[in-house]
Amino acid sequence: MAFGRKKDKAPKAAKPGGGRGRQIIDAYKMTARVDKLLPLWLLLGLVVGFGVFFGITMLFLHPIIATIVGILFGILGLLFIFGQRVQKAAYTEIEGQPGAAAAALNTMKRGGWTVTPAVAVNKSQDVVHRAVGRPGIVLIGEGNSQRVDQLLEAERKRMNRFVQDVPVTTLVVGRGEGEIPLPKLIRFLQKLPKTIRGADVVEVNDRLRAVGDLMANVPIPKGPMPRNMRMPKGQNPKMR
Known part of the structure; x- marks a missing residue:
């Protein structure tokens, strides 16, 4: 049994959700590079979503519940705008490239x-x-x-x-x-x-x-095709 050696530490497990969070950050950076007004668009989605559904819910429910509903729909509005801007930026990045x-x-x-x-x-x-x-x-x-x-x-x-x-x-x-x-x-x-x-x-x-x-x-013969050779019906090659 060896003494004086430090016990190797087990590798730390990756934090769950880190991959998705990194994807969102990368998508934001890519979109912001192309779309300089991205923060304003996201703020607009948040404010409009909150304002519309807060106002509607206030007519029927308690202000606290209306605030919660407004916040939820404000976040949904932000995410919707974000998805649209990401897609547009992605098209802008690849437009004109082969494929x-x-x-x-x-x-x-x-x-x-x-x-x-x-x-x-x-x-x-x-x-x-x-x-x-x-x-x-x-x-x-x-x-x-x-x-x-x-x-x-x-x-x-x-x-x-x-x-x-x-x-x-x-x-x-x-x-x-x-x-x-x-x-x-x-x-x-x-x-x-x-x-x-x-x-x-x-x-x-x-x-x-x-x-x-x-x-x-369809098999393609090697070498030049004889001039007197006739192709079977239904296999005439298309001339380009």
């Missing part, structure tokens, strides 16, 4: 949407993403407007060939004329008219996955 539209589309967890990023890409890194939902198939392009228009048109024709009975909508993310700014992309998609049923959305996704697997499994 920004895909990052925004991946936040769509409600509404029955299925997002497939980068279904078409060219050498200049212009890209087309696909979203399938109740409005049908939506193709979202980002990059140079002229080049991405060609990508969108080629992908739209491909969708119409394989899924003929589903409407296909195309749009470009950007700040140019006729383009959809990144912060408004999700809201724009959610406001599109619903043209197909929820069950049809599942069927469309299954058909598109089957088409993707089929195209991925």
